[in-house]
Amino acid sequence: MSNYDVQALRRDFPLLHQSVHGKPLVYLDNAATAQKPQAVIDAIEHYYRQDNANIHRGVHTLSQRATDAYENARATVRRFLNAAGDKEIIFVRGATEAINLVAQSFGRTRLQAGDEVLITAMEHHANIVPWQMLREQLGIVLKVAPMNDAGELLMDEFAALIGPRTRLLAVTHMSNALGTINPVKRMVDLAHAQGVPVLLDGAQAVPHIPVDVQALDCDFYVFSGHKLYGPTGIGVLYGKQALLESMPPYQGGGDMIRRVTFDKTEYAGLPFKFEAGTPHIAGAIGLGAAIEYIASIGLTAIADHEHALLAYATEQALTIPGLRLIGTAAEKGGILSFVLERIHPHDVGTILDHCGIAVRAGHHCAMPVMDFFGVPATTRASFALYNTFEEVDVLMEGIREVVKVFG
Ligand code: 7TS
DSSP, X not given: OTTOOHHHHHXXXXXXXXXXXXXXXXXXBTTTOOOOOHHHHHHHHHIIIIIOOOSSSOOSHHHHHXXXXXXXXXXXXXXXXXXSOGGGEXXXXXXXXXXXXIIIIIIHHHOOTTOEEEEETTOOGGGTHHHHHHHHHHOOEEEEEOBOTTSOBOHHHHHHHOOTTEEEEEEESBOTTTOBBOOHHHHHHHHHHXXXXXXXXXXXXXXXXXXXXXXXXXXXXXXXXXXXXXXXXXXXXXXOHHHHHTSOOSSOSTTXXXXXXXXXXXXXXXXXXXXXXXXXXXXXXXXXXXXXHHHHHOHHHHHHXXXXXXXXXXXXXXXXXXXXXXXXXXXXXXXXXXXXXXXXXXXXXXXXXXXXXXXXXXXXXXXXXXXXXXXXXXXXXXXXXXXXXXXXXXXXXXHHHHHHHHO
């Protein structure tokens, strides 16, 4: 912690150095999307200035360079997740597309009416709606594991919900609305004990928690590049090789085939079977650069810094009259979600914006979580590697200003 030089790190992020409404920008909407370091911007620019070509299909030099850069990014992701091989890393648009891929490829071919998919009460809509679509298509049953008032899963109830018809457990590693970090290793073990495969939604977890998919032994792991300091439009589906091999393609087109005639198509092997069409080449390269950037700092150092920010912010927030925290799990990542008595979160967000502070006000694509806590929305501040204790002070001053204006 002591040699964590946040001011030096901030200089790596050009966007942070600007004013909003005449105030220095305080960017605390990192759970929605994180800012990009110069290294990522440079990698994307270098690709478009020097190497741009379509991949896998060209013998010319640029195409080979582009292919190498794209496949190197895949290897970087494989090391980041400690996957067993590059074939287990599928580039997709983001966490959302990855979950839809699993629902439509794995789900649609393996599940039947009456089969169950088990999720939790704190899922993002991206890990609810694809299963509801499968319910429409197949007549499967969606089961929801409950949580307590702190936003922690009730583990006994969860374990009891894994039954003979459970075909998949799909659960968030870290909640975007509450910050709760779930005991995913224990959950995987409980599911596997009953032969149930597990999908982990790592969209919020990967920027904050070192992930080892082999140690977790999860069957699928998904995340988005843009929350990990990488570009939008790129994300990752990790799947165990044998499982991915047994699944049909999600989309058809170029690059995912070995041979096509009008009568029959033979699909390509992994990972290309799941990457139909020209992929987001620059996005993958940018994501690779983001992962290398994070590795150069160390995810553990980043997590320690963010935990210190969260502890400080929590302590300060609790001194503000009428403030109620939403999400007080013992295991929590850098997310501070709250409501102020009789003040709508949109008003909070608007006033904070006038103070130069970017927070998110809304349901955070987790409406069932809002329903559970009996609130229409929350205001959410979420921390990243470049946030400072001074910024937490500015946030708290801003919230006190809101209370004064509306109080
Ligand atoms: N899962 C979780 C836990 C998320 O937080 C999000 C995005 C997604 C899935 C979907 O990711 P996408 O990149 O495919 O959209 N969460 C948020 C958020 O909290 N505010 O904006 C997006």
